[in-house]
Amino acid sequence: MSALLSPLGTLGRATLGFLAAVGRVALYGFATLSHIFRPPFYPREFLHALLQIGWLSLPVVGLTAIFTGGALALQIYAGGARFNAEAVVPQIVAIGMVRELGPVLVGLMIAARVTSSIAAEVATMKVTEQIDALVTLSTHPMKYLAVPRVLAALITVPILVGVGDVIGIFGGYVVATQNLGFNPAAYLKNTVDFLEPLDIVSSLVKGCVFGGIAALMGCYYGMNSGRGAQGVGRATKGSVEAAAVLILAANFLLTGVFFSV
Amino acid sequence: MIRLEDVHKAFGPKTVLRGMTLHVPKGTSMVIIGGSGTGKSVALKCILGLIAPDSGRILVDGKDATTGDRDAFLARFGMLFQGGALFDSLPVWQNVAFRLLRGALKRPPAQAREIAIEKLRRVGLKPDVADLFPAELSGGMQKRVGLARAIAAEPEIIFFDEPTTGLDPIMAGVINELIREIVTEMGATAMTITHDMTSVRAIADNVAMLHDGVIQWTGPVGKMDDSGDPYLDQFIHGRATGPIEAVR
Numbered sequence: 348m349s350a351l352l353s354p355l356g357t358l359g360r361a362t363l364g365f366l367a368a369v370g371r372v373a374l375y376g377f378a379t380l381s382h383i384f385r386p387p388f389y390p391r392e393f394l395h396a397l398l399q400i401g402w403l404s405l406p407v408v409g410l411t412a413i414f415t416g417g418a419l420a421l422q423i424y425a426g427g428a429r430f431n432a433e434a435v436v437p438q439i440v441a442i443g444m445v446r447e448l449g450p451v452l453v454g455l456m457i458a459a460r461v462t463s464s465i466a467a468e469v470a471t472m473k474v475t476e477q478i479d480a481l482v483t484l485s486t487h488p489m490k491y492l493a494v495p496r497v498l499a500a501l502i503t504v505p506i507l508v509g510v511g512d513v514i515g516i517f518g519g520y521v522v523a524t525q526n527l528g529f530n531p532a533a534y535l536k537n538t539v540d541f542l543e544p545l546d547i548v549s550s551l552v553k554g555c556v557f558g559g560i561a562a563l564m565g566c567y568y569g570m571n572s573g574r575g576a577q578g579v580g581r582a583t584k585g586s587v588e589a590a591a592v593l594i595l596a597a598n599f600l601l602t603g604v605f606f607s608v
Numbered sequence: 609m610i611r612l613e614d615v616h617k618a619f620g621p622k623t624v625l626r627g628m629t630l631h632v633p634k635g636t637s638m639v640i641i642g643g644s645g646t647g648k649s650v651a652l653k654c655i656l657g658l659i660a661p662d663s664g665r666i667l668v669d670g671k672d673a674t675t676g677d678r679d680a681f682l683a684r685f686g687m688l689f690q691g692g693a694l695f696d697s698l699p700v701w702q703n704v705a706f707r708l709l710r711g712a713l714k715r716p717p718a719q720a721r722e723i724a725i726e727k728l729r730r731v732g733l734k735p736d737v738a739d740l741f742p743a744e745l746s747g748g749m750q751k752r753v754g755l756a757r758a759i760a761a762e763p764e765i766i767f768f769d770e771p772t773t774g775l776d777p778i779m780a781g782v783i784n785e786l787i788r789e790i791v792t793e794m795g796a797t798a799m800t801i802t803h804d805m806t807s808v809r810a811i812a813d814n815v816a817m818l819h820d821g822v823i824q825w826t827g828p829v830g831k832m833d834d835s836g837d838p839y840l841d842q843f844i845h846g847r848a849t850g851p852i853e854a855v856r
Contacts, residue, residue, distance in 0.1 A: 485679045486710065
């Protein structure tokens, strides 16, 4: 009987553990967001986070977007040729980049670059007692470490997504006009005419949500890191995994909210 | 000034404090000794509220340390962490002046920098160290910067967690002298954790030995050598045999 119940017990414990973790992350997220509007504020840390998360992420976001836009144009052209629909390249590149690939790829690049960096930094601060030192210096670690980073991500990641969308479309434009024989003016006109305001709004909203997820996961895993180098490594790995999965899940939900008929 | 009454703390199945009771009078220097893993750091962290005790009471000036205004409570404390715990991303002077650049004690940056440089000088560091980052300093210098940070806001109570660990004997002597001078000059109440018996004799007014989660012996440092307590005798003479098991 016990052998029969053992797998059920394991499953139950795993489920309870998972739900408890979801609850802890949600509470941490709500607490962080509530602190955004309550003093004291740390403008210097906020400006530093803006620079780190926003400005310094531009090169990797730009490169990701331009190659993706170019590859998308090639794929759509080759795929469309099977049913004589090569002409839809500008429209599909635009809609694909703005609605899906722009926000998701920027979100995942931010998870790789920013979440890992935040988690490793905060976890190292924890294992070297710097977090305890903050508390003894009358400074709330969540206000000093998490709030500036999350706020900076909420502001800069939508901008990065917007920039990524434009660069991705430009990548498709370059490939289509240089390699596939499209007329530049017609390509741009088709792109602009086809995109709707909702496409752009959904892209920016996704960017905001993904940025929040990326920064929150970095802070949460860093603050809950285990001891030593292994603890820092696990926190960093866990934060990137959680951020990537949550970004993809949130993308599915947001796509449903914006575009389900 | 600081009173711990029957404080218990366990981490899962591991019980660390089993009813620790200790009194540290105002303006005195108490040194807590004891083997590794006996809960000395946990006791300090319980007083500061970094760890919540499972039971027992912690009183500072007769008031429960776990209630009341946290910021006002913590503003009375300075702490030197074992590894320094300096903020890597900030230059030395901003580490020292951390409390003076934000919060209730905030003052203009130029004034905060001036105070930081004065505190650095107080711990034997030159002003040109002020603009370096912690990673550019030796272990002894980091410890001294940590000490400067602990005293920067002139706290009433200062905690020192293993202040001489990892330092050469000369630097350890310098740090011991500094701590003694600071406690005497500032009239602060000090609690120090150390394994270093030279430090104990240099810093302490009173000594408490923590073993198996309780205070095994406490008294003035002058009575430490003829206490008659077998645990304390084994510890201060560093004997492998005695009532304290070498393998714990």
